[in-house]
């Protein structure tokens with residue numbers, strides 16, 4: 423009889439494959455939380471053959487999915503569950519016990535294959551089915567249980583999670599941007615800031631927004647620089663569709679909280695509403711404001727370009743409200759617990 427996987431394991435392969443290929447259909451946060459929980463449960467069974475099979479399977483699965491935890495879900499407790507399970511496995515693994523010939527450890531495995539291998543390794547039936555599907559002999563299968571191989575996976579996953587935890591929840595240093603954005607006379611170079619936002623391929627929308635938020639919060643802003651700095655902050659939020667982690671969102675929210683939302687005016691329209699919602703149009707509006715001779719082209723019509731209209735508190739309030747909605751949207755999209763997003 424051809425060995426087959428238990429039905430719930432076939433489902434687990436399909437759920438985890440969706441996650442590692444970045445097209446999840448099962449809720450990733452709860453699916454991965456259950457995975458980490460099950461892995462931790464297996465820690466106590468390491469003295470049994472069943473427990474050792476599971477150790478191999480879960481180590482491979484935690485390794486395969488840790489990039490998703492690091493990049494897609496901003497949840498401290500999930501990080502903690504992963505770290506606990508991986509640390510637990512690591513203490514059980516003796517790298518020195520590896521007697522494999524050089525190059526025998528499976529390497530550079532793509533993550534869908536890892537998911538299939540990991541789930542299959544959990545049970546004897548799964549292993550037989552996997553060996554048959556991939557034409558693996560006994561030795562090739564046994565190498566998955568090698569403690570040296572598994573220790574390498576654990577170390578790699580832990581290193582990855584540790585670095586990501588710092589980036590998601592720790593303090594981000596953007597002070598190197600001072601040199602780019604503050605001129606010798608202390609004035610802000612808003613054109614340079616806009617150029618930086620426009621270079622999307624450098625992934626600097628988030629850092630520029632964070633730098634702007636911190637500058638805003640220090641109050642080191644000349645009156646004529648206020649709207650430009652605020653728009654750099656705002657664009658950093660509005661143009662980060664994938665969402666920024668709590669390490670950024672905390673200061674962004676603090677800066678937005680300085681804006682009075684309970685204001686009114688008599689103006690029928692404000693200048694920013696005439697810049698359409700493309701990076702290019704917004705860029706043109708801001709650089710024209712700060713360097714009109716170098717950048718004569720702007721989407722903002724002359725009748726709406728009075729400084730008084732740019733500075734109207736109602737426009738600030740509208741922008742702040744939109745940005746706060748975006749921040750809320752990131753939380754919903756990225757999950758995590760409310761306290762993960764606070765200080």
Ligand SMILES: [Zn+2]
Nearest residue numbers: 520522568570
């Ligand atoms: Zn080995």
Ligand SMILES: [Zn+2]
Nearest residue numbers: 687689734736
């Ligand atoms: Zn107004």
